[in-house]
Amino acid sequence: MGDERNFAGSSFVNLTDFGSLQYGSELMNIVFDPTIDNQLATYAFDDAGMPASKEHLIKDGILVRGLGGIESQVRSGVNGVSNLRASSWNRIPIDRMANINLSPGLSTRDEMIGSVKRGVYMESNRSWSIDDYRNKFQFGCEYGRMIEDGQLTKVVKNPNYRGITNPFWEKFTYGGRSRHI
Amino acid sequence: MKKEIFYTLCSKVFDCLNSDEQLTLFLEGENSQYFRFNDSKLRQSGIIEDFNLTLSLYNKNKCLQSMTTISADLDSSVRKVIKEIDILRLSLNATPPSDHIVFPDKFGSVEVNALGNLPERDNILDSLMGIIDKNTLTGVWSSGKIFRGCCASNGTKHWFEKDSFLFDFSLIDRNENMVKILYPHSNWNESEFHKVFTDASSQLSLMDKPRIELKPGKYRTWFEPCAVADFIDMFSWNGVSESSIRKGSSCFIKMRNEKKKLSPLFSLDESFTDLTTAPFNTRGEVSSIVSIIKNGVFENALINSKTANEYNLESNYAEDENSWGMGEYLRSPSIHGGSLHDNDKLKALDTGLFMSNIHYLNWSDNLGGRITGLTRYVCYWVENGEMIAPIKTMRFDDSFYNFLGDNLEAVGEKVLARPVIDTYDGRNPGETNCPGILVNDFELTL
Structure with a gap:
């Protein structure tokens, strides 16, 4: 909707892309699930009461x-989720991510x-940086090892x-099995 | 909130302390008007009156903190704070002592009343909407008073009150070219804002050209002051903190331990001399100017009283750790201006990149000083001192040991006061004073 263009930015995704954009390989399943137990953003209703x-x-x-709560769904005409949430009692609710998980393979x-x-x-x-259209990203990690001959x-x-987001996810070739820690 | 109410509240609360107890009370407050715009239309508006009080209750070398909200209703606020102290007392009994905790020394009284001429609340929207007539503006207007206060039971008594507004907006054209404007002030002048908006619109129309795509590589680059300020912000995060140096996580370890130097053109101070933000910290300690880097040489880290006790150093009264786990961060950084006149910056750049703003910085190698981030807003290619075309977004990844070191060719004469735009826990009064810089071989990666 462009409300955040002056701050966090926008998206390479257009409203017309929902339902058709090939975001990544067929192995890629991303789930919004605030009902899952023991994650950081678990709730039964969002702050709009949905x-x-x-x-x-x-x-x-x-x-x-x-990711768009009831207000954004009405404005955009695109399916969304229940994620209109305030960060504190003294802040207005806006569309915020909840538990977003990559499904195991x-x-x-x-x-x-x-x-x-x-x-x-x-x-x-431990380090995150994405561009204002969520295309070019760079992440740093705490620990790494070489893989040589498997x-x-x-x-x-x-x-x-x-x-870059699309080419990166198009190369998604193996998904790890579900593990309980 | 009036100063007298805060002082009276503190006095009444101090009267209720036991003989072995000491207390500091730190107030952060605002009385603000917000308007949020998209496509030059009003999306949301709101008024906030918010006063948060942080209590730090000491009993010898034990301390516990809590936070509550207060209002101008003195009696109910006093009752609320005393109730908080009762709760803290119970927990403090069970808290182990620490040699690093000491109650702050007495710092007398500092009072700052930075009063301005803000627009009337009822008239702000009409004034703005009369000027932002094209459907190009997205951003937030915020205005009103910002308050800070601190009293300690040993007699320290400070007050800071500032009138200010900030119009933080982008102008966006049909091709999604963008110009970013931060327009802060304490005195509203409609014709001055009209000029700011008109200049920004002209700048946006200059961007209406096909964007060119640069290849990864090293480029001669001019950074406007807002971009430089974003680099300086990184120094608050595993940078200037003495604690982070001691714990081995600071980007300045090479300067401290290996005597590595930056360019002699680069100097950074923490300075409260212009009083744009409160010169006292949450403990009521008053800071003086601290020279952090002088002509490329690392001179001082920021040291709070806890770190000073832990490592047997002298405190320069940097900030305590906040609720985000950050302490000893820059509250009023100031980079020294250089000799390159603003009118000569494109000529001096000759051929290379002009960057007005940068986006989403993070450490890619903290100890090596490597920072990654992206170009954003008015970033364009220059040849022979003339703008050629805006560029497509590029990622950079380079160390400040390069771009503030041997690759720093010139520093701008003009120093800009870039306001703090964070509003996570409320409006902030601080600013970063920064010139632009001319750099050789700045590394673009993707």
């Missing part, structure tokens, strides 16, 4: 729904690492990765 429900934002790689960690001839394994993001080898210092 009941919270689990919804796919991206299903099988296709963008199907946006079928591969084991060993299978995924074993498939890589030469690459980098990275853990735990094996984890030496530790690398200051691992960072950068890319």
Whole structure:
């Protein structure tokens, strides 16, 4: 809707893209789920009083729904979710992300690492930077190791990765299995 | 909120302390009008009167804090604060002592009344809407008073009150070219704002050209003061803090331990001399000027009293850790101006990049001083001192040890006061004083 263009920015996604944009590979399923237990943004109703429900934002790689509460849905005519939320009692509610999860795949960690001839394994993001249209991103991680001939080898210092959203997610080839920590 | 009400509240609360207790009360408040615009239409408006009081209750070398809201209703506010103290007392009994905690020394009284001439609330919208006539503006107007106060039970008594407004907006054309304007002031002048808006509109029309795509590589670059201020903001995050240096997480460790230097053209102070923000911290301690980097040499970190106790140093009364876990951050940074006249900056750049603003900075290598981020707003390619065309968004990743070090060629003469735009916990009165800089071999990566 452009309300945030002066601050956080905008999006490369247009309103007409919902329902048709190939956001990433078919393995990509992104779910908005404020009903899931024990995550940071779990709630039954948003601050507009709309009941919270689990919804796919991206299903099988296709963008199907946006992050937009009831106000944004009325203004845009696009399906949204219950995410009109205030950060505090003295702040007006705006569209905010809740629990957004990438659905697990079928591969084991060993299978995924074993498939890589030469690459980098990275853990735990500690640095984030995205452009004002959510295209070019760069993330830094706390810990990384080289993958050589399918094996984890030496530790690398200051691992960072950068890319462009669509091409990055188009290359999504293995999804890790669900794990309980 | 009137100063007298705050002082009376503090006095009444101090009367209720036990003999072995000491207390500081820190007030952050605002009385603000907000308007939020999109496509030059009003989207939201609101009035906020908000007064947050942080209580720090000490008993010898134990301390606990809590926060509550107060109002101009003195009796109910006093009752509320005393109730908070009762709750703190219960927990303080069970709290272990710490050698690093000491009650602040007495700092007398500092009072700042920075009064201005703000537009009448009923007239603001009419004044603005009469000028922002094209459907190009998205942003937020905020105006009104900002308050800070601090009293301690040993007699310290400070007050800071400032009239200000900030119109933070972007003008956006049909091709989504954008111009960013921060228009802060304490005195409203409609014809002056009309000129600011007209100049911004002219700047936007200059951007109406096909954008060119640069390849990753190293570029000669002019950064406007707002862009430089964003780089300086990074120094508050694992940078100027003595605690972060001691804990091994500061970008200035190489300057402290290896005596690495930046360019002699670069000097950074923490300075409250112009009193644009409160010169006292949440403990009521009053700061003087601190030279952090002088002619490229690291001189002083910011040291709060807790760090001073922990490492046996002298405090320069930097800020305590806040609710976000940040302490010893820059509250009033000032970069020294140089010799490059504003009219000569494009000529001096000759061929390269002009950057008005940068976006979403983060450390890509904190200890190495590497910062990544993106171009945004008025960023264009220049040849022979003439604008050629705006550029498509590019990511950069470079170390300030390069662009404020050997690659820093010139510093602008004109110093801009860039206001603090954060409103997470309320409006903030601070600003960063910054010139533009001319840099060689600035690294674009994607």
